[in-house]
Amino acid sequence: MAIWILPAVALVAALLYWLLIITEGTYLGTRAVVVMYDWTARRYNRIKRLHSVYEVYFLGVPMLEALAAVPDARVLDVATGTGRLPAALVTGDGFPGQIVGVDHSRPMLVEAAGALDPGLSQVAWVQGDAHALMFADAVFDGVACLEALEFMRDPRAVVREMIRVLKPGGIMLVSNRIGWESWFFPGRYCRRGAMERLLRRDGMEAIDTHLWQTYYDLIWCAKPRAGIPEDLRGADEA
Numbered sequence: 001m002a003i004w005i006l007p008a009v010a011l012v013a014a015l016l017y018w019l020l021i022i023t024e025g026t027y028l029g030t031r032a033v034v035v036m037y038d039w040t041a042r043r044y045n046r047i048k049r050l051h052s053v054y055e056v057y058f059l060g061v062p063m064l065e066a067l068a069a070v071p072d073a074r075v076l077d078v079a080t081g082t083g084r085l086p087a088a089l090v091t092g093d094g095f096p097g098q099i100v101g102v103d104h105s106r107p108m109l110v111e112a113a114g115a116l117d118p119g120l121s122q123v124a125w126v127q128g129d130a131h132a133l134m135f136a137d138a139v140f141d142g143v144a145c146l147e148a149l150e151f152m153r154d155p156r157a158v159v160r161e162m163i164r165v166l167k168p169g170g171i172m173l174v175s176n177r178i179g180w181e182s183w184f185f186p187g188r189y190c191r192r193g194a195m196e197r198l199l200r201r202d203g204m205e206a207i208d209t210h211l212w213q214t215y216y217d218l219i220w221c222a223k224p225r226a227g228i229p230e231d232l233r234g235a236d237e238a
């Protein structure tokens, strides 16, 4: 056997492992990512070991508090997956508003819907692409995207879509990948601090970063009450 065959096989195996397992199809395009989630939807909550007490404590309660002054608040969860944020909101102290969970993967949405009380009318599930949200400008009081931006073809475009559909004065919550694993996502994540700078450049304010999990920060911010200045809308990274 030629001496180069073993290293070549190892290299291809490592490349496939990176493409399909570590980055979950991210560098093969949106369709590949969605197929990966279609396949794993039924096992997702078991793999992630999501625990409702933590989800309510870290996500549900802070979002409720941030929106406490807004009657009948509307919240959008982008790339909602199995409905982690919607579940945390309705499980907590009783969120009185409306929640929309958007995801590209239908099987993920089926899991999300199946996990909640079927009689619950305050949550709606919509299949769609985070890069082109099917909502008018400024219709949500809160917008979130958790553990998903690094899997997007263009994370910055998704953030801008989220800002577009957020009302002036609305709250935005995004996660940012950190730690050594983030190095496997070149071009798809921002270092600590860089994400805050990008959000500020997009016109957001009151930006506040917290460590959330080993591999993620949570970043809270707000859209100015006066709206995003015209010259910052869609401004390119300097």
Ligand SMILES: C[S@@+](CC[C@H](N)C(=O)[O-])C[C@H]1O[C@@H](n2cnc3c(N)ncnc32)[C@H](O)[C@@H]1O
Pocket: 030, 033, 034, 037, 078, 079, 080, 081, 082, 083, 084, 102, 103, 104, 105, 108, 128, 129, 130, 131, 145, 146, 147, 148, 151, 152, 153
């Ligand atoms: C790691 S899961 C996160 C799900 C959920 N936010 C959570 O924290 O458990 C990533 C989700 O992003 C979704 N997704 C990936 N690309 C997407 C896109 N372009 N538009 C909408 N959803 C997308 C996947 O289908 C998957 O449900």
